[in-house]
Amino acid sequence: MQTEQKLIKRIKKKQDKEAANTLISYYYKEIYAYVYRQTGNEELAKDLTQDIFIQILQKIAMFDHKKASFRTWMYRIASNKICDHYRSKVHRLSLKQEQIDMTDENLELHSGNLGTAIRDLSELIIHKELIEDIMEIVSLYKQEWQEIFYMKCFEERTFQDISQTLNISENTVKSRFYKMIRQIKSEVDYQ
Numbered sequence: 001m002q003t004e005q006k007l008i009k010r011i012k013k014k015q016d017k018e019a020a021n022t023l024i025s026y027y028y029k030e031i032y033a034y035v036y037r038q039t040g041n042e043e044l045a046k047d048l049t050q051d052i053f054i055q056i057l058q059k060i061a062m063f064d065h066k067k068a069s070f071r072t073w074m075y076r077i078a079s080n081k082i083c084d085h086y087r088s089k090v091h092r093l094s095l096k097q098e099q100i101d102m103t104d105e106n107l108e109l110h111s112g113n114l115g116t117a118i119r120d121l122s123e124l125i126i127h128k129e130l131i132e133d134i135m136e137i138v139s140l141y142k143q144e145w146q147e148i149f150y151m152k153c154f155e156e157r158t159f160q161d162i163s164q165t166l167n168i169s170e171n172t173v174k175s176r177f178y179k180m181i182r183q184i185k186s187e188v189d190y191q
Helices: 004-014 017-039 043-060 070-099 105-138 143-153 159-166 170-191
Strands: none
Touching: 004 017, 004 043, 004 143, 017 043, 017 070, 043 070, 070 105, 070 143, 105 143, 105 170, 143 159, 143 170
């Protein structure tokens, strides 16, 4: 694969569809897996992943590699898109709630659904904020360290596989990963 920065440059300057397809192909499975873990629904994950890549391509001109890695930037967009989905779900449930004749039975049934949706949204918002905090911490590390984190956490690859991919020792991969985890844990625990 061509380097990520070259592909992004081609997309920004020339609206290069081939470069966009290459970039999307490279990250599609990873982002889909992340979205699927957040939603637990295959079809929804496919739809949201497509929306995420559309948004990535629409906003790629605003991407600045000096502020964050491309991968970190993508995960922020993905997290926001997932959160937006759940917000709209709660909104739709609340509109339905207002439209239904509120008999005692309906009140119990629909309040339960709305309550569950609100709890799910609350958990998602907390989860989204936590993910954003973690991604911000990870973005402070060198690119190779970030790669270790992403491969282990999002691609669920083994330390041995990461070691072979990055051409560094397995012990180095493990020590870097666990150092990042300790740092993330200490930073997040304080907040």
